[in-house]
Amino acid sequence: MRSIKWLAFGVAVGALFVVERLRPLRARKEPGVERVGRNLAIGLLAATTTAASEWPIVGPAQRLAERGRTGLLCRLPLPRTLRIVCGFLLLDYTLYIWHWLNHRSPFLWRFHAVHHLDLDLDSTTGLRFHFGELALAAGFRAAQVLLLGVDRETLRLWQQLLVCSVMFHHSNLELPIGLERRLVKVIATPRMHGIHHSTRAEETNANYSSLLSCWDRLHRTLRLNVRQSSITVGLEGLQSPEDVTLTRSLALPFRRDVGVILDSVRGVRLQPDRVGVILDSAGPDARG
Numbered sequence: 001m002r003s004i005k006w007l008a009f010g011v012a013v014g015a016l017f018v019v020e021r022l023r024p025l026r027a028r029k030e031p032g033v034e035r036v037g038r039n040l041a042i043g044l045l046a047a048t049t050t051a052a053s054e055w056p057i058v059g060p061a062q063r064l065a066e067r068g069r070t071g072l073l074c075r076l077p078l079p080r081t082l083r084i085v086c087g088f089l090l091l092d093y094t095l096y097i098w099h100w101l102n103h104r105s106p107f108l109w110r111f112h113a114v115h116h117l118d119l120d121l122d123s124t125t126g127l128r129f130h131f132g133e134l135a136l137a138a139g140f141r142a143a144q145v146l147l148l149g150v151d152r153e154t155l156r157l158w159q160q161l162l163v164c165s166v167m168f169h170h171s172n173l174e175l176p177i178g179l180e181r182r183l184v185k186v187i188a189t190p191r192m193h194g195i196h197h198s199t200r201a202e203e204t205n206a207n208y209s210s211l212l213s214c215w216d217r218l219h220r221t222l223r224l225n226v227r228q229s230s231i232t233v234g235l236e237g238l239q240s241p242e243d244v245t246l247t248r249s250l251a252l253p254f255r256r257d258v259g260v261i262l263d264s265v266r267g268v269r270l271q272p273d274r275v276g277v278i279l280d281s282a283g284p285d286a287r288g
Ligand SMILES: [Zn+2]
Pocket: 099, 103, 112, 116, 196
């Protein structure tokens, strides 16, 4: 069963990789294979870090939570179905807070900025997280499990849907605008997340949701009324191919010379009245 799931996931990711090249949403700055190879290398380091932190960090936290029945949900007398639903929602909401924190804290932003450094945005960006960010995220995941009291089946279900969502909303796939306007009412979509990867600080510091989009609505951090054709993906001041090589990407959190660039983006608040509706990259207006 597990191998079938992996096979289905691999086929879906492969199909997304092909389709986003046949129906691109945004023009590419680095169309060659070099960028894809770089993102895969960064992703491989990230996956290794996640796997390595499971054994000493997340796994023991899960066992401790189950043995001691610690955490919020264990203390509430809820039927099993409601416990799963609440666990799922709380995991997704706390991930929104973690992502927001990654944009607010100078320390966390240095690592998360590596993900935003990519000059293009497609499904391979969804793999491109610095190994340091993923090591820190393992500590956050252990805290989620211990504080929320989520069982391992709920955690696994949410993680599997999250991975699919991350690949989808990073993709460069141009969906029909009507479909995307409906989808964004429930989940994070490619146009919505494209705005989050803009070089403009008031757009980067919006749209933090990773699976359900309701958290951005709740916190008034949703911004949809930006044309994809107006977006420059990446970080302002780090826009040349020499700025984003594999070595420079991995070294970014530790570089002193990029401090001013990184600080200029971090934590800028957006105007909450600028949500609007999601716009077509080539469409004439914002109606709908
Ligand atoms: Zn981000």
